[in-house]
Every structure is written in C-alpha cells, then in structure tokens.
Amino acid sequence: MxxxxxxxxxxxxxxxxxxxxxxxxxxxxxxxxxxxxxxxxxxxxxxxxxxxxxxxxxxxxxxxxxxxxxxxxxxxxxxxxxxxxxxxxxxxxxxxxxxxxxxxxxxxxxxxxxxxxxxxxxxxxxxxxxxxxxxxxxxxxxxxxxxxxxxxxxxxxxxxxxxxxxxxxxxxxxxxxxxxxxxxxxxxxxxxxxxxxxxxxxxxxxxxxxxxxxxxxxxxxxxxxxxxxxxxxxxxxxxxxxxxxxxxxxxxxxxxxxxxxxxxxxxxxxxxxxxKSELRGDRLVVELVDPTSGAAAAERLSRLPSLFDIVTEGRQVRGRTDQGAGVLPVALAELERWGVAVASATVARPSLDDVYLRHAGRTFEEVGS
Ligand SMILES: Nc1ncnc2c1ncn2[C@@H]1O[C@H](COP(=O)(O)OP(=O)(O)OP(=O)(O)O)[C@@H](O)[C@H]1O
The missing domain is CATH 3.40.50.300 (P-loop containing nucleotide triphosphate hydrolases)
Structure with a gap:
C-alpha cells in the first residue's frame, strides 16, 4: 500500500x-x-x-x-x-x-x-x-x-x-x-x-x-x-x-x-x-546435524508406523504423529541405529505454519516471510 x-x-x-x-x-x-x-x-x-x-x-x-x-x-x-x-x-x-x-x-x-x-x-x-x-x-x-x-x-x-x-x-x-x-x-x-x-x-x-x-x-x-x-x-x-x-x-x-x-x-x-484441528495429530520436527542426511533420515522415519506426512526442508525433517511425545524415543532410536546424527527433536501441537504447509505445499520460512 x-x-x-x-x-x-x-x-x-x-x-x-x-x-x-x-x-x-x-x-x-x-x-x-x-x-x-x-x-x-x-x-x-x-x-x-x-x-x-x-x-x-x-x-x-x-x-x-x-x-x-x-x-x-x-x-x-x-x-x-x-x-x-x-x-x-x-x-x-x-x-x-x-x-x-x-x-x-x-x-x-x-x-x-x-x-x-x-x-x-x-x-x-x-x-x-x-x-x-x-x-x-x-x-x-x-x-x-x-x-x-x-x-x-x-x-x-x-x-x-x-x-x-x-x-x-x-x-x-x-x-x-x-x-x-x-x-x-x-x-x-x-x-x-x-x-x-x-x-x-x-x-x-x-x-x-x-x-x-x-x-x-x-x-x-x-x-x-x-x-x-x-x-x-x-x-x-x-x-x-x-x-x-x-x-x-x-x-x-x-x-x-x-x-x-x-x-x-x-x-x-x-x-x-x-x-489447526483439521490437521490430524501432533508435529514432529527433527533437526539434523548434517543437512545432507535429510533424505536418509526421512526414508528411515517413514518406515515407522507411528509417523506420517514426512517432509524434509534443509536440515529439518518434519512428520506428523498420533502418538504425541511417545514417538520421540522411537524416532531417535531409529535414526541412531542408522547413524543419522540429530541436533534436536521436538513434538508440538499443530501450528498455523503446519496449516499453511498443508494448503500451500511449503512453509512460511521457505517462502521467506
Ligand atoms: N503496482 C504494482 N505493479 C506491479 N506489480 C505489483 C504492484 N503491486 C503489487 N504488485 C505485485 O503483486 C503481487 C501481490 O502484491 P501485494 O502487495 O498485494 O502482496 P502482499 O501479500 O501484500 O505482500 P507485502 O506483504 O509484501 O505487501 C506481488 O507479486 C507484487 O509484486
């Protein structure tokens, strides 16, 4: 304006x-x-x-x-x-x-x-x-x-x-x-x-x-x-x-x-x-130490039945879960087993960024807001 x-x-x-x-x-x-x-x-x-x-x-x-x-x-x-x-x-x-x-x-x-x-x-x-x-x-x-x-x-x-x-x-x-x-x-x-x-x-x-x-x-x-x-x-x-x-x-x-x-x-x-409640489950965000390990991490995590909608973005891998924080130890153990180093991991309620991702196919950060 x-x-x-x-x-x-x-x-x-x-x-x-x-x-x-x-x-x-x-x-x-x-x-x-x-x-x-x-x-x-x-x-x-x-x-x-x-x-x-x-x-x-x-x-x-x-x-x-x-x-x-x-x-x-x-x-x-x-x-x-x-x-x-x-x-x-x-x-x-x-x-x-x-x-x-x-x-x-x-x-x-x-x-x-x-x-x-x-x-x-x-x-x-x-x-x-x-x-x-x-x-x-x-x-x-x-x-x-x-x-x-x-x-x-x-x-x-x-x-x-x-x-x-x-x-x-x-x-x-x-x-x-x-x-x-x-x-x-x-x-x-x-x-x-x-x-x-x-x-x-x-x-x-x-x-x-x-x-x-x-x-x-x-x-x-x-x-x-x-x-x-x-x-x-x-x-x-x-x-x-x-x-x-x-x-x-x-x-x-x-x-x-x-x-x-x-x-x-x-x-x-x-x-x-x-x-937000249209989105099923909570959001898992895993921050990787090595950004090039994103694809491998996503592939491993997609094998876990408790995780779905997995996407990678830079050094982050995101997924959704119906198991709340209970998914954390399972996901971390799976990544450790395959030698993928993790910097941090969180589980949170869905945010508007998740809503945007779902409808626009990208995150706000990705668009550069
Ligand atoms: N007067 C103009 N001439 C040419 N392009 C324009 C003009 N005004 C807006 N645009 C283009 O139209 C699109 C929408 O712009 P708009 O300003 O409505 O977006 P916005 O969501 O308000 O973004 P911002 O928060 O940056 O203002 C953009 O691609 C912008 O570059």
Whole structure:
C-alpha cells in the first residue's frame, strides 16, 4: 500500500485525495447507528457478511516483454460483522492488493465485492464513508503533535471543532497516548506512532477498519501492546477489523477467523483453532546435524508406523504423529541405529505454519516471510 486516506498532511491538497481517499461523514455514522451500518441491507435483504468478496482478479503490468503479474487470482473471502479477520500470507501473496480493492483505492479486473453492504465498484463513495484504513505508511506528520494529528484527521473527516477535540482526547486516552499527546510525533517510538496511526484510522468511527500489516517493524513489546489495543478496540468500538499480516503468531493471536492467502487465492479460511484441528495429530520436527542426511533420515522415519506426512526442508525433517511425545524415543532410536546424527527433536501441537504447509505445499520460512 502506498497511500493513507486519513493522512493529515494530505489534507491541504484536495487534488491528491478525491478518488483515493476513503472519507467519511462522522455525523452520519454515530455510535448508535453503527449496528445498523454493520448489518447492511443488500437488495432488500440483510447481508450476512460485512465484507463479501467473490473471485477477485487483479493483474499488474510487469514491464516490457514480461507477463503481467496476477496479484489476485480469484480471491474470495467473507467477514462477519464485528469480527477481527486476519488475512495471512507471505510477502507478495496479494494481501495489500486485496485491501486496495476493498477500500476502493484500486479496481478489480473481475470479480465483485461489497463492504458494509455497498458494492466497491458501483458505490465506492458509500464504501469510503463506512471504512477506515491504516496502511503500511505512517499517517501522522512528524512536525505535529499526536493531538494535532488526530484533530486534523477528524476535521478532514468532517467533524466540527468541538467534536474533533472530544474524539481525539478519547482516542489518545484509549491508545495510551494521553501523556505524550502534546509532543511532536517525531519524538514518538515506533509503537507509539503505530498506535497513533490506528487511532487516526478510527477517528470517524468506521464500521470497518482495514489494518495493513499493523505491527511490521515493531519490537515484541510494542507488538504485544498494539495487539492488546486492537483486540480491545474491536470490542469497545464494535468495529469489524480486517488485518493483513505475514506473522503467523499475530494471525493466531488476534483473528477470530482468518484466511490464508497464497499466490493471490484464499487456500484456507476459518478460526485458527478449526484450521489447526483439521490437521490430524501432533508435529514432529527433527533437526539434523548434517543437512545432507535429510533424505536418509526421512526414508528411515517413514518406515515407522507411528509417523506420517514426512517432509524434509534443509536440515529439518518434519512428520506428523498420533502418538504425541511417545514417538520421540522411537524416532531417535531409529535414526541412531542408522547413524543419522540429530541436533534436536521436538513434538508440538499443530501450528498455523503446519496449516499453511498443508494448503500451500511449503512453509512460511521457505517462502521467506
Ligand atoms: N503496482 C504494482 N505493479 C506491479 N506489480 C505489483 C504492484 N503491486 C503489487 N504488485 C505485485 O503483486 C503481487 C501481490 O502484491 P501485494 O502487495 O498485494 O502482496 P502482499 O501479500 O501484500 O505482500 P507485502 O506483504 O509484501 O505487501 C506481488 O507479486 C507484487 O509484486
């Protein structure tokens, strides 16, 4: 993503914002009507989904003589009202492109999508009124204070001065920024700036908030703090949240439901627990001393009846087992018998990485996220 709709510094230049800036009329979506906004009518019938995307295709030109890049290849997803929905995938999977289409910053080549009951192609203005977007780029200006950034964003969104001040104060409190409210944002830590970005995305009380890779580049403490804010915000503000991430633990921790995206398609969708429990058994990971012994180790382990789905990756051999930790001594004895030196071995419950491996045929590490 290259654009932030609520960026206060973009405000003085209306020419830079009209088609690419989701705006809203906050007075038209007060808290009391959010419930209605989140249970929109479509064709007279209440839509079950706050975001409903079907078969989205998007290609980008790749330069002279090159095949176009098929960023989205028939992507479909459905997000329920009020849930935090994670879009999980490695770099280049198509997550930002999906956000761009759903926030009307870009048009699909084909497919259709509604957000808060409005069609992104037929009624982009209504979509923009209903959403907030926190893109990967910072949205506050370094030479403004946190309070000024929020108040300006609120004014750009159409709030009157008093309401803008009140809403900004509320958000500064909620995001733990009140003590630093009157400091220039260039003195903020990465985590504080990101919390301010999210606060700015919420200034117009959007029915749907898009967060594109909200914690990328933050240290673990700042990530944990932002996770807590996002979870609290989703319940307090009653906002439906779609967040993109390439962090497995983030998707696991934050999402009520998630979609795993690979090469422009959703390859699996569900709650993190449901996705993991689809996988039978626990996961055995054996780290070998000598990476060239992977094939031999896999061959030996595949002879054990208690192990299945064995794959090798670098110096690791992975398998699945129904016998829990009981498989460890058996596997280690078998490898020792054949002279395969083992550096470490673990048995663990299935992770989202296992889910990704099952559906995409490779691990996150392999893709380089
Ligand atoms: N404007 C563009 N022009 C050409 N190719 C693009 C453009 N935007 C995205 N792409 C390509 O489309 C594919 C999907 O990109 P996208 O940014 O949606 O992925 P992503 O999952 O969000 O990854 P990241 O986390 O790196 O942003 C990639 O191959 C990317 O290089």
């Amino acid at each position: 290259t654009h932030h709709p609520a960026a206060p510094h973009a405000a003085p230049n209306p020419a830079s914002t009209p088609t690419s800036t989701p705006t809203s009329t906050p007075t038209s979506t007060p808290t009391s009507t959010l419930g209605a906004a989140r249970r929109p009518k479509r064709g007279g019938a209440a839509s079950e989904w706050t975001i409903d995307a079907t078969d989205l295709v998007k290609t980008y030109p790749a330069g002279r003589g090159k095949e176009p890049v098929r960023a989205l290849d028939g992507l479909s997803l459905q997000v329920r009202p009020g849930e935090v929905f994670g879009l999980l995938g490695p770099n280049g999977a198509g997550k930002s492109t999906t956000v761009r289409l759903l926030t009307t910053l870009s048009r699909p080549d084909s497919g259709r999508a509604t957000v808060a009951g409005h069609d992104v192609l037929r009624d982009p203005g209504a979509v923009r009124h209903a959403i907030g977007l926190v893109s990967q780029r910072p949205s506050s200006a370094p030479l403004m204070t946190g309070r000024e950034s929020l108040e300006l964003a609120a004014r750009v969104q159409g709030l009157d001065r008093a309401t803008a001040r009140r809403r900004s104060g509320e958000l500064l409190e909620r995001f733990g920024l009140a003590p630093a409210a009157d400091r220039l944002t260039r003195t903020y830590s990465g985590g504080m700036n990101r919390r301010l970005d999210v606060a700015i995305g919420l200034v117009n009380r959007p029915a749907v908030l898009f967060l594109d890779e909200p914690t990328t580049g933050l240290d673990p403490e700042a990530r944990a703090q932002l996770w807590a804010e996002i979870a609290r915000m989703a319940s307090v503000e009653e906002t439906t949240v779609l967040l993109t991430t390439h962090y497995l633990d983030e998707a696991d921790h934050l999402s009520d439901r998630l979609a795993i995206v690979d090469r422009g398609r959703v390859v699996a969708q569900g709650t993190p627990d449901a996705l």
